[in-house]
Amino acid sequence: MGKILVFAEHTNGKLKRSSIELLHAGFNSGNEVAAVVFGTHGDDIVSALNQNGASEVHILKDGALDSYNPELYATNLISIIGKIQPAIILASASSVGKDLFPKIAARLNTGIASDCVSLNISGDNVTATKPMYSGKAIATVNFENSPIKIVLMRANQLPIESIDGAKSSKVVEHSLVASDLRTMIKEIVKGTSEKLDLTEANIIVSGGRGLKEASGFQMLNDLADVLGATVGASRAVVDSGWVGHGMQVGQTGKTVAPSLYIAVGISGAIQHLAGMSGSKVIVAINSDANAPIFQKATYGIVGDAFEIIPKLTEEFKKALHN
Amino acid sequence: MKIFVCIKQVPDTETKIKITPDLKGIDSAGIKWVINPYDEYAIEEALKLRESQPGSQVWVLTVGPKSRANDSLRTALAMGADEAIVINADGLDSFATAKALAEVIRTEGGAQVIFSGKLAIDDNAASVPQMMAEFLNIPHTTVVSKFHLAAENIVVERDTEGGSKEVVQMMAPAVVAANKGLNLPRYASLPGIMKAKKKTIKEIEYSTLNLPAADQKVSYTGMTLPAEKPAVKMITGDSVAQVSELVKMLRDEAKVL
Ligand SMILES: Cc1cc2nc3c(=O)[nH]c(=O)nc-3n(C[C@H](O)[C@H](O)[C@H](O)COP(=O)(O)OP(=O)(O)OC[C@H]3O[C@@H](n4cnc5c(N)ncnc54)[C@H](O)[C@@H]3O)c2cc1C
Numbered sequence: 322m323g324k325i326l327v328f329a330e331h332t333n334g335k336l337k338r339s340s341i342e343l344l345h346a347g348f349n350s351g352n353e354v355a356a357v358v359f360g361t362h363g364d365d366i367v368s369a370l371n372q373n374g375a376s377e378v379h380i381l382k383d384g385a386l387d388s389y390n391p392e393l394y395a396t397n398l399i400s401i402i403g404k405i406q407p408a409i410i411l412a413s414a415s416s417v418g419k420d421l422f423p424k425i426a427a428r429l430n431t432g433i434a435s436d437c438v439s440l441n442i443s444g445d446n447v448t449a450t451k452p453m454y455s456g457k458a459i460a461t462v463n464f465e466n467s468p469i470k471i472v473l474m475r476a477n478q479l480p481i482e483s484i485d486g487a488k489s490s491k492v493v494e495h496s497l498v499a500s501d502l503r504t505m506i507k508e509i510v511k512g513t514s515e516k517l518d519l520t521e522a523n524i525i526v527s528g529g530r531g532l533k534e535a536s537g538f539q540m541l542n543d544l545a546d547v548l549g550a551t552v553g554a555s556r557a558v559v560d561s562g563w564v565g566h567g568m569q570v571g572q573t574g575k576t577v578a579p580s581l582y583i584a585v586g587i588s589g590a591i592q593h594l595a596g597m598s599g600s601k602v603i604v605a606i607n608s609d610a611n612a613p614i615f616q617k618a619t620y621g622i623v624g625d626a627f628e629i630i631p632k633l634t635e636e637f638k639k640a641l642h643n
Numbered sequence: 644m645k646i647f648v649c650i651k652q653v654p655d656t657e658t659k660i661k662i663t664p665d666l667k668g669i670d671s672a673g674i675k676w677v678i679n680p681y682d683e684y685a686i687e688e689a690l691k692l693r694e695s696q697p698g699s700q701v702w703v704l705t706v707g708p709k710s711r712a713n714d715s716l717r718t719a720l721a722m723g724a725d726e727a728i729v730i731n732a733d734g735l736d737s738f739a740t741a742k743a744l745a746e747v748i749r750t751e752g753g754a755q756v757i758f759s760g761k762l763a764i765d766d767n768a769a770s771v772p773q774m775m776a777e778f779l780n781i782p783h784t785t786v787v788s789k790f791h792l793a794a795e796n797i798v799v800e801r802d803t804e805g806g807s808k809e810v811v812q813m814m815a816p817a818v819v820a821a822n823k824g825l826n827l828p829r830y831a832s833l834p835g836i837m838k839a840k841k842k843t844i845k846e847i848e849y850s851t852l853n854l855p856a857a858d859q860k861v862s863y864t865g866m867t868l869p870a871e872k873p874a875v876k877m878i879t880g881d882s883v884a885q886v887s888e889l890v891k892m893l894r895d896e897a898k899v900l
Contacts, residue, residue, distance in 0.1 A: 388809070391773070392782060416803045420785050423737065423770035427777035432738060432860025436767045452869070453766050457660040458669065460863040467860050503814040504782045507798070512806025520804070524899075566788070566824045567806035572656055572764055573680050573823045581899040592656050595764075598869075602897045604889065605875070618875045620892055622885050633886040640890045640900065 323408025323445045324377070325352045328398070328422075329370060330413060334362035339413040339476035339521055341373050346479050347411055348374025350442035355379060355405045357398065359386040371490045378490055379405065383497040388506050389417045395424050396500040402429070404493075407469060408445040414473040415520065422471050432467035438478045438578070438599065447472060455572060455595030475599075476521040477578050512567065516551045519570065524581045527553035527570055527597070531586015531607060531626055535563035540627070541585060544634045547641065553577065553597075555587045571596035586626045589614025606630070644699040647754040648689045648724065649744050649775070650682040652707055652715040653765040666866045668734070671711075678715045681760025683828040684821035688790055689758045690723045691826065696792070702754070704747060706730040706740045706849070713844050720839035721831030727842065732849035739858040741774030746852050748779065754816055756797065761786050761820040766863075772820035783818035784811045788825050 325347040329340040347354040356375035358366060361384055370378050379401055385393060398421070402410070412418040414436050426433040437449035438459075449462050449472050464470045519525060526545045528538055538552065545552045553570040554563070570577055572592035582600035587593060589605070589612055597603070598617055605618035606629055615621045622629060654660065654669070655677045661670040678686075686703065693699040703719040705712050709731040716727035728751070730743050748754060757776075762769035769785070776783035788808075789800035797817050801809045802824070831839070878888045894900045 389803075391784075416786070419769045420773060423768075423773040424777045424783070426738065426770070426860070427741065427774040432736070433768075433770060434861055435770055451767070453863070453866070454654060454660045454669065455656050455764060456869060458662060458866050459869055460867075461865040463862050463864055465860060465862060466857040503817075504784070505812045506809055507812050508810040510808040510810070512804075512808075514805050516805065518804035565806050567802055569823070576767065581893065581897075595656055602893070602899050604893070615875050615877070617872065619872070619897065620889060621875045621877045622889060623877070623879075624882055624885060628882050629886060632882055633889065636886045636890045637900075640894060 322352050324405060325350065325354050325442070326402065326405050326407035326410045327354055327356045327375065328410065328412040328418065329356045329358050330415060330417065331358065331360070331362055331366060334366055336366065336369050336373070337413070337521065338481070339415065339474070341481055342476070342479035343411040343413065343474060344370065344373040344375055345481055345484055346440050346442065348484055352409070352442065353377065355407065357381070357401055359394065359397070361387055367490070367492055374484055376490045377493065379493045379495060381495045381497065385497055388509055389420070390502065390504055390506055391420055391424060392500055392502050392504050394421050395428065397498050399425060399428060400498050401495055402469070409442065409447050410469055410471045412471070412473050414475050418473050422473055426471050429469060431469045431471065432464045433471040433473065434462035434464070435473040436576070437462065437472055437474050440472060440474060440479065452599060455591070456598045475576070475578055477523060477580065514551070516545070519551050519553050519568070519575045519577050522551035522577065522579050524548050524550035525553050525570070525577055525579045526550045526583045526585065527555070527587060528558060528585050529555035529587030530557045532558070537626070538564060540630045540634070544630055544637070547634055547637045555593050584614055584618070585630060587614055588612050589617060644696050645752065645754045646689045646692055646699060646701045647748055647757040648682070648685050648701060648703045648719065649757065649759040649771070650686065650703055650705050650715055650719060651679045651763045652676045652705065652712050653679045653763055656764065662866045662868065667862070667864055668866065676711055676714065678718055679760050679763045681762060681821055681823070684823065684825040685758035685760050686719050686722055686724065687826045687828040688819070688821060690829070692756065692792060700725045702726045702728065702751070704728045704730070704744060706732055706735060706743055708733045709846055716844050717839050718831060720842050721835040722829055723835060726845070728845040728847060730847050730849055735849070736859055736861045737768045737770035738774060738860045739854065741771045742778055742854055742858050743849055743852055744771070745775045745778035746854065747847060756792065756815060757818045759818065759820050761822050772818050776818035781816050781818060782813040783820065784813060785820040786822045787819050788822045790819060790825065
């Protein structure tokens with residue numbers, strides 16, 4: 322049975338939840354899991370990878386990989402793939418994953434299933450499912466003509482249960498393969514938010530035109546702070562310039578799948594639903610009882626956001642303190 | 644300077660989707676087809692680049708069944724593109740599509756910049772631009788919301804996570820995959836539409852490219868409609884009662900807190 326390579330992403334040395342999901346899926350399949358980590362991190366990441374199911378850890382600790390460069394990442398990962406010779410590669414459909422792995426698939430003359438929401442591994446074979454047509458259909462992706470099967474998973478789709486993965490592991494340190502770069506990262510402009518990206522957030526509080534003006538988002542930020550949530554928005558308010566377009570959820574924004582999505586003053590246009598209908602629980606708060614968002618919601622409140630949200634924030638505070 | 648734009652025709656989001664009896668695809672009858680929204684940003688940026696670089700030409704290129712894909716090329720021509728090519732094929736996956744696009748761009752003499760959308764909203768694969776760049780052995784940047792060309796250097800802004808951005812410089816030629824925010828796509832003008840009608844679209848049969856059958860790497864089966872959600876639970880009462888009931892439901896019933 323072939324190995325599963327998990328491309329493990331971390332934020333300042335802390336494993337991302339989405340990567341832990343992949344490690345567990347690999348471990349639970351019974352295959353051997355080889356994790357690959359790039360960039361600067363502390364030594365404790367090795368034990369975190371072990372505990373989450375990796376029996377082999379491949380480290381490329383080099384500051385040159387602290388920021389993402391497609392060419393440098395591809396060259397180095399392909400060299401490590403050559404050493405591990407995995408049957409399957411699992412990675413997150415993250416900003417880096419989505420950019421990098423199609424390039425790798427092309428170079429390795431192999432197939433990729435992207436933006437997947439479920440995974441079925443059996444020996445060297447894997448199938449995955451993915452939403453298509455804005456979530457109006459779900460399809461199974463099958464591989465053919467693919468020596469290595471690459472699957473990119475959306476975050477928050479796979480269970481994290483406690484697993485008995487704490488056996489010792491082989492640690493392999495790799496050194497940087499320099500390549501002739503035609504791509505250069507000149508500057509990284511950090512976003513103002515310290516919160517998880519929308520695509521990874523477990524709870525999202527999203528606002529629309531019902532918030533009347535940009536300042537209406539203040540009360541959503543307060544609510545989000547209490548919940549540890551990330552704030553999203555409809556296109557209408559992004560286009561009005563109330564918030565940045567990195568916050569847009571929907572067809573021409575981000576596709577999100579949190580456990581809880583709270584839509585405030587959002588009508589529920591099909592293009593918005595396209596980006597969030599995969600959320601586990603949807604709460605809609607809207608003054609119009611006929612707003613289409615209620616047809617997709619799990620729980621609905623007809624009411625004025627300006628009256629409901631501050632009270633809801635207080636109520637969550639109480640509930641989360643007990 | 645030659646600028647290529649790769650576009651895809653996709654079902655309009657408002658269109659109702661019907662799955663074919665073999666569960667491998669969707670019934671194309673009755674579907675309203677549109678240019679993938681991200682590709683409109685790509686077309687617009689190509690036209691803007693041409694305007695800033697006198698003597699340049701914008702070529703639009705698509706892979707699809709020519710019977711309908713030609714409509715999207717006509718729209719791009721009406722917006723102002725100079726030339727259009729369709730690679731006549733149906734059901735190619737991202738890998739085979741990217742290979743075919745790269746092949747045709749190469750045989751048509753290459754380009755200084757190749758634009759595309761960052762993903763197509765039908766299968767959300769976000770793969771073709773990067774694969775095409777790899778097949779052409781040139782750099783790429785995806786999710787681009789700002790573009791600038793200075794001599795041999797392409798400088799772009801790439802949107803990453805949490806509202807962060809990277810400023811990336813690439814040596815031309817390169818592939819640039821557009822995000823929303825790059826520009827505001829123009830509408831086709833009436834004279835543009837009239838002019839576009841008279842243009843010939845070059846048709847290339849996929850089979851004449853002699854690409855390996857093994858370029859097809861993934862296939863879709865077992866297509867289903869998403870499970871119906873249970874009916875919404877409306878929470879009534881005054882606002883105090885509503886919020887306390889909602890929090891209780893989220894904690895005890897939905898168990899998401
Ligand atoms: C090609 C294309 C792509 C698109 N992509 C996206 C996308 O990615 N994401 C997206 O969101 N949209 C997208 N749209 C736009 C979409 O069609 C809608 O126009 C948009 O989602 C509407 O935003 P909204 O719900 O905030 O505003 P509206 O539709 O104006 O809804 C505002 C809602 O607020 C409610 N409201 C008003 N006052 C209050 C109050 N005091 N308290 C509570 N509720 C109140 C109203 O009842 C109403 O339901 C796209 C459109 C097109 C054509």
